[in-house]
Amino acid sequence: MKLHIAEMLRAQKKHISFHTPGHKRAGADITELPYSDCLVSPTGVLAAAERDVAEILGAARSFLLTDGSTCGVFSMVGAMKARGVKKIAVSAFSHPSVFHACEALGVATEPVMQDMVRGFPVQPSPAAIEDALEKADALLLTSPDYYGFFAPLAEARKLCDERKKPLAVDGAHGSHLHFCENYAGKYADLWVDGVHKSLPAMTQGAVVSANAGWAEALSESVVKFRTTSPSYPIMASVEYAVKFPRNEAIERAAEAAKRDMGALSNADWTKIVVPFADTGAAERSLEARGVYPEFNDGNYLMFYLSPCTKARELKKLVRLTQNLPRRDVAEDAPAGAIPMYRLV
Numbered sequence: 423m424k425l426h427i428a429e430m431l432r433a434q435k436k437h438i439s440f441h442t443p444g445h446k447r448a449g450a451d452i453t454e455l456p457y458s459d460c461l462v463s464p465t466g467v468l469a470a471a472e473r474d475v476a477e478i479l480g481a482a483r484s485f486l487l488t489d490g491s492t493c494g495v496f497s498m499v500g501a502m503k504a505r506g507v508k509k510i511a512v513s514a515f516s517h518p519s520v521f522h523a524c525e526a527l528g529v530a531t532e533p534v535m536q537d538m539v540r541g542f543p544v545q546p547s548p549a550a551i552e553d554a555l556e557k558a559d560a561l562l563l564t565s566p567d568y569y570g571f572f573a574p575l576a577e578a579r580k581l582c583d584e585r586k587k588p589l590a591v592d593g594a595h596g597s598h599l600h601f602c603e604n605y606a607g608k609y610a611d612l613w614v615d616g617v618h619k620s621l622p623a624m625t626q627g628a629v630v631s632a633n634a635g636w637a638e639a640l641s642e643s644v645v646k647f648r649t650t651s652p653s654y655p656i657m658a659s660v661e662y663a664v665k666f667p668r669n670e671a672i673e674r675a676a677e678a679a680k681r682d683m684g685a686l687s688n689a690d691w692t693k694i695v696v697p698f699a700d701t702g703a704a705e706r707s708l709e710a711r712g713v714y715p716e717f718n719d720g721n722y723l724m725f726y727l728s729p730c731t732k733a734r735e736l737k738k739l740v741r742l743t744q745n746l747p748r749r750d751v752a753e754d755a756p757a758g759a760i761p762m763y764r765l766v
């Protein structure tokens with residue numbers, strides 16, 4: 423598929439800059455110019471890129487973001503608020519951006535309760551979702567979560583349909599899933615893809631999308647939260663990442679690595695979560711060999727993969743962790759560990 427933004431940047435002629443940015447260089451880091459389109463009301467390359475992204479993600483409209491999933495979460499909450507939503511049932515262990523958006527926009531939250539099992543918050547049950555949804559006008563779930571588990575999206579969709587309430591999904595960790603059944607866009611009215619986390623986009627690159635019923639509300643909301651100086655390198659990388667082909671070989675290698683490493687048997691191949699007996703010692707040992715995990719929550723080290731993970735690097739990880747003692751995950755997690763994220 424054509425890479426509209428990257429090709430525009432490549433075809434760019436040298437010109438004299440009396441415009442921002444202040445470094446006055448030509449190259450990828452340009453501003454909105456007649457040939458590079460305008461993100462607020464795109465008609466050129468950015469419109470073409472957003473159309474392709476929406477088609478791939480199964481959305482009526484998708485919006486490129488250079489301000490992370492945080493901007494997408496604010497945009498979704500803003501869209502729901504504009505449509506009269508006063509209270510949203512949110513996963514109790516939502517990312518802070520969910521609580522910040524609701525607080526800033528004057529939307530109340532109703533926690534969808536999540537149990538702590540083996541030291542991390544498990545996804546809410548349909549019963550917990552139903553309970554919270556009874557007290558709210560909308561639902562906002564996180565799926566997948568940082569530990570590689572999916573929210574019960576099909577059940578959530580049904581519960582929302584029965585009550586005619588919108589479903590939003592924070593998919594900050596799920597942009598690699600658009601090939602799969604568990605993808606947020608298959609269920610949600612509004613959803614965020616944190617493209618920079620699990621696909622090869624630059625940091626802060628993300629997308630927020632909506633189905634036909636919510637496209638207009640989202641388009642009116644997103645302009646209030648996006649920067650008016652969007653980064654072309656980031657936007658080009660988001661288009662590239664969403665169009666990046668599926669890498670089934672690394673997906674299979676990841677599942678095998680999870681088994682070899684004694685990782686949690688979770689549902690998302692990009693997240694290898696390992697219960698080392700001493701996570702600090704394991705982390706230090708790996709770092710001494712130049713290997714850095716995504717996080718250490720005190721109970722687990724989490725290793726984040728993407729379609730660009732190299733098989734030989736994954737093998738090295740398996741080898742380096744082979745002799746590091748594991749904790750029996752059937753045991754209760756040690757007290758005092760901090761799940762990602764803490765209950766707010």
Ligand SMILES: Cc1ncc(COP(=O)(O)O)c(C=O)c1O
Binds near residue numbers: 592
């Ligand atoms: C579940 C979840 N939602 C939203 C965000 C915010 O994403 P970003 O850092 O891209 O703004 C994060 C960041 O880690 C996250 O984990």
